[in-house]
């Protein structure tokens with residue numbers, strides 16, 4: 001079949017408007033482009049072509065295509081001052097395969113299981129620290145979620161010995177993370193001091209110093225099998241006779257923190273906001289958690305918490321961490337009826353797929369029970385159109401950790417707190433790389449004590 005031209009804005013003025021909107025307000029811009037031209041569209045300005053794939057069948061073809069037709073290094077190159085030149089995110093070809101294969105075993109199920117109790121433990125620590133002796137507080141929940149996910153990330157990366165230094169390590173990394181979260185245009189290289197770029201470079205240098213001492217100390221004292229931490233797993237990783245050198249280990253550590261921290265905390269905020277604003281979700285989460293998370297979290301088991309799992313899946317459907325995931329096309333590829341030309345940037349959009357009304361009934365409603373269905377058609381639908389972590393050779397390496405954190409933290413918060421979202425409405429989305437709640441998530445939180453205040457059904 002002859003290739004068709006990809007629909008999209010036809011005039012240069014419309015293309016500029018769409019490109020600007022995609023940078024400043026990506027979710028709204030994606031919705032507008034899909035409404036006007038369909039879920040798969042192209043925005044071209046001169047030789048620069050951005051192809052957005054939001055149609056589930058097209059995305060399936062894209063993610064099954066030969067990865068040699070794409071390159072990741074250049075689209076993500078502005079991130080290298082933070083994540084480093086050897087990060088798997090900016091690696092291509094054999095380098096990518098080797099680094100990813102070496103990091104992958106660090107996420108083995110045995111290690112994940114050992115983190116469950118730490119996730120609940122950190123959630124409890126944050127609740128106690130925030131509430132103090134009070135029963136009620138006005139807070140920015142998004143700020144608290146960021147702090148919590150940062151602590152959990154540092155703890156699973158570095159192990160319990162460095163728990164006391166989690167805030168110090170997190171704060172050291174923070175300026176670099178803030179910088180990496182900005183639009184690419186604001187990350188244009190320049191040599192000027194006292195700027196966000198200079199602060200990010202300094203932060204990365206400080207973190208390198210810290211990591212060097214941790215790696216040296218770990219090499220001299222810890223055998224891999226003695227520790228559940230990701231750092232130890234990376235230090236001792238071996239794949240087909242290859243190892244990661246110290247620079248590669250440092251870059252993968254920063255990558256894992258960077259890729260996991262903003263994404264997971266943003267999705268956590270959307271999950272909590274949606275559940276607290278829903279008629280029954282918060283209490284259903286609480287009832288389930290009461291049965292399955294004991295105080296020591298020894299029995300925290302996601303399989304026993306289907307409603308919490310469904311709640312997180314539903315939040316990820318409506319609020320995937322990133323509005324799109326881009327790669328550069330290095331040779332012409334065919335997707336459905338379209339030829340995507342070499343030199344284009346192609347990005348699939350979990351945001352558009354998760355809201356496609358042809359696939360999801362009442363697509364914009366938050367309804368966790370849709371993920372509890374045992375209907376095989378719905379299962380298939382979920383497999384094709386629910387894609388917040390991508391799929392294939394570049395899919396999210398930390399997806400199981402992210403899902404575990406989101407599920408356990410959501411369940412534990414529902415078990416221990418009542419949450420009232422200020423103004424009673426969902427915040428607007430903002431952010432190009434990660435979609436965060438604009439202006440944070442102001443809320444009133446109250447301690448919930450099940451013994452004193454039993455809920456009457």
Ligand code: HEM
Nearest residue numbers: 089259260263264267321325388389390394396397398402
């Ligand atoms: C809710 C949380 C998260 C979401 C929604 C998410 C989503 C994604 C997506 C969509 C990709 C890109 C896939 C592609 O380009 O096709 C990705 C890649 C990646 N993610 Fe995540 N992620 C999350 C949390 C995490 C966590 C916790 C970690 C690590 C601890 C992590 C580490 C990575 C890495 C290293 C990559 C690059 C993989 C590669 O290039 O091979 N992510 N993630």
